[in-house]
Amino acid sequence: MRIFASIAAFLVFASANLGAWAQSEIEAMAEKPSVPVFAEWLEGVRLEARERGISQATIDAALSDIHPNERVVELDRKQPEFTQTFEQYLEKRVSDIRIKRGREMMVKHRDSLRKVAEKYGVQPRFIAAIWGLETNYGAYTGGMNVVQSLATLAYDQRRAAFFRKQLFAALTIIDEGHIAAADMMGSWAGAMGQSQFMPTSFNAYAQDFDGDGRRDIWTTEADVFASIAYYLASHGWRGDMTWGRAVLIPAGMSPTEGDLAQTTPPKSCGRALKAHSKSLDLADWQKLGVRRLNGEALPEAPFAASMVQPGSTEGRAYLTYKNYRAILSYNCSNLYAMAVGHLADALKSAE
8 A cells, every 4th residue: 555655646746747847848938939940931031022022033033942051050050269369360361372462463453443442542452451351352252152041040040130131131132133143152151252241231332333233242353342442431441541550568558458448449349349448649649658669759640549459469569540440340350450451561562
C-alpha cells in the first residue's frame, strides 16, 4: 500500500508540475509573435510591393525562386571580433600595393575624377580612397544576390524592420531600371556596387553623372565617383580642408578625459565619436602645447578640430576636422576613417 501511495503521490506531483510547465510554455509562446513560414511571409512582401507601386514584372523577376540563405544568417550571427591593432589595421588596408594601384587608377580616371571634384567639391584623392577601401577600386563588389540576402535578413526577425526597408528600396532600384534583378549583386548584408551603398543610400545619394538615365554604381566609374562625392558633400564635406593630421601632444594629455572630454557626442555615430575629445579651434590646441609631428606650430587656419588617439604610440594623436565626420558617416568606425585619410594622403601626388 505504501508503494501505491508513493506512486500516487508522485503522479499527483508530476501532474501538477507538468501542468505548471505547460502553462509557462503556453504563456511564453503567447508573448512571442508568431513567425509565418517563409512562403507566406514572402507573399506578404509581394502584396506590399504592389501596394507601393512596384510593377508586377519587377516583383516576378526579383522575388521568384527566393528562399532564405542560411549562409547570410550565419554571417550575420558570427561577425568576427575585431582583434587587430590600429597599426595592423592601417598596414593591411593602406598597403603599398593598394597605394600603387590607387595612383594608377587615379591617372586612368583623372578626367572623370576632376570633373566630379569640380561639381561636388570633394578632392579626387578622397573619392579614390573610399573606392579603394570599399571594393579595391571596383575589383570586388560582392557575389551574393542582394534581394535574396535582404529578404533573408528581413525574415530572420533580428533586424527585420531595417532590412525590410532595404528590401523595398532594392525593389524600387530595379523597378526604376538602374539594374536588372539578376545583376543586383553585393555583400551578404546588401551593400552594393563599387561604392558599397545600401539600397536606401543608393536612392538618396547615387548619381547619374554620365547622363544615360541610369545610376550605375556597378559598372560606370563616373557614376561611382559622383555617388561617393555626393554622399560626402551631403554630409558636410568641405573642399578647402583635409581630413586631419597626426600631431605631437604634451606628456600627460588624455584627449578624451577631464576637461578635454567630449561629454555629449552626436547621436549619429556616437560610439565612434566617444573616442574623440571636444572640439576646439586649432589656435586653442596650439595653446595647449599640441604641435605638428615635426615640432612646428599648427596651421593658422580657422578650423575646429577634435582629437582622437586610436594607436598605441604614446605622445601622438590625431586632430580631425569636419571632413573626418563626413567619412564617419560613410562607415562609422574611427579605424576606417583613419584608413581613408591615410590612403588619401598617399594618393595626393596622383591628383
